Amino acid sequence: GENVEQHPSTLSVQEGDSAVIKCTYSDSASNYFPWYKQELGKRPQLIIDIRSNVGEKKDQRIAVTLNKTAKHFSLHITETQPEDSAVYFCAASMSRGAQKLVFGQGTRLTINP
Amino acid sequence: GAVVSQHPSWVICKSGTSVKIECRSLDFQATTMFWYRQFPKQSLMLMATSNEGSKATYEQGVEKDKFLINHASLTLSTLTVTSAHPEDSSFYICSARGGSSSSYNEQFFGPGTRLTVL
Numbered sequence: 001g002e003n004v005e006q007h008p009s010t011l012s013v014q015e016g017d018s019a020v021i022k023c024t025y026s027d028s029a030s031n032y033f034p035w036y037k038q039e040l041g042k043r044p045q046l047i048i049d050i051r052s053n054v055g056e057k058k059d060q061r062i063a064v065t066l067n068k069t070a071k072h073f074s075l076h077i078t079e080t081q082p083e084d085s086a087v088y089f090c091a092a093s094m095s096r097g098a099q100k101l102v103f104g105q106g107t108r109l110t111i112n113p
Numbered sequence: 114g115a116v117v118s119q120h121p122s123w124v125i126c127k128s129g130t131s132v133k134i135e136c137r138s139l140d141f142q143a144t145t146m147f148w149y150r151q152f153p154k155q156s157l158m159l160m161a162t163s164n165e166g167s168k169a170t171y172e173q174g175v176e177k178d179k180f181l182i183n184h185a186s187l188t189l190s191t192l193t194v195t196s197a198h199p200e201d202s203s204f205y206i207c208s209a210r211g212g213s214s215s216s217y218n219e220q221f222f223g224p225g226t227r228l229t230v231l
Contacts, residue, residue, distance in 0.1 A: 031218075032218035034218075034219070041204075041227070042224070043222040043223060043225055089156060089157065093218050098145065098170065099145075100159055101159070103156045103157045105155075105156050106155070106156050
């Protein structure tokens with residue numbers, strides 16, 4: 001089955017700097033890659049997603065890149081703010097079957113003022 | 114749109130009792146619902162996938178007789194933790210995916226239920 005690896009597990013950056021979180025996946029059939037932000041005790045919130053027919057997607061300060069050949073995708077947050085502090089999860093899903101999401105291990109991002 | 118609710122938001126129970134958690138899609142019909150478990154400082158682990166009107170499909174290592182899932186309608190799925198033990202204490206989150214009219218693949222998450230078994 002699909003396996004998603006996420007790095008780093010923790011990331012600390014200065015406010016205003018950029019943060020990058022990377023994920024790799026194992027199944028080349030995966031074609032949907034969402035990123036979630038989760039605050040303590042809350043539900044995961046979809047912040048951006050990308051499908052396999054595009055290589056990059058941007059939404060204001062957040063961008064995601066996808067390299068299908070290498071089977072990795074990354075989340076980029078620019079001009080970081082204290083409210084960006086949270087745990088971020090990547091995930092991968094296939095279009096066939098139940099379309100289950102397989103999650104990465106998570107990255108705890110801390111923005112230092 | 115695409116709101117998913119869960120009830121209760123938290124529950125404390127004694128060891129050996131059963132607990133039922135409800136997951137509802139409030140403004141769309143959920144053809145598929147998923148149940149996840151999340152231990153502290155860990156990722157979401159899929160427990161089972163349920164389709165309306167059919168039996169749930171459990172992930173490897175998840176006991177189907179212990180975690181009973183019912184998806185009797187397009188807006189409601191329930192997870193019953195039977196004979197709960199302290200090791201079942203966790204954050205249980207459901208998600209729902211709609212039919213062809215919804216965003217392809219996207220799942221909408223409930224707010225989660227914090228279960229503590231004493």
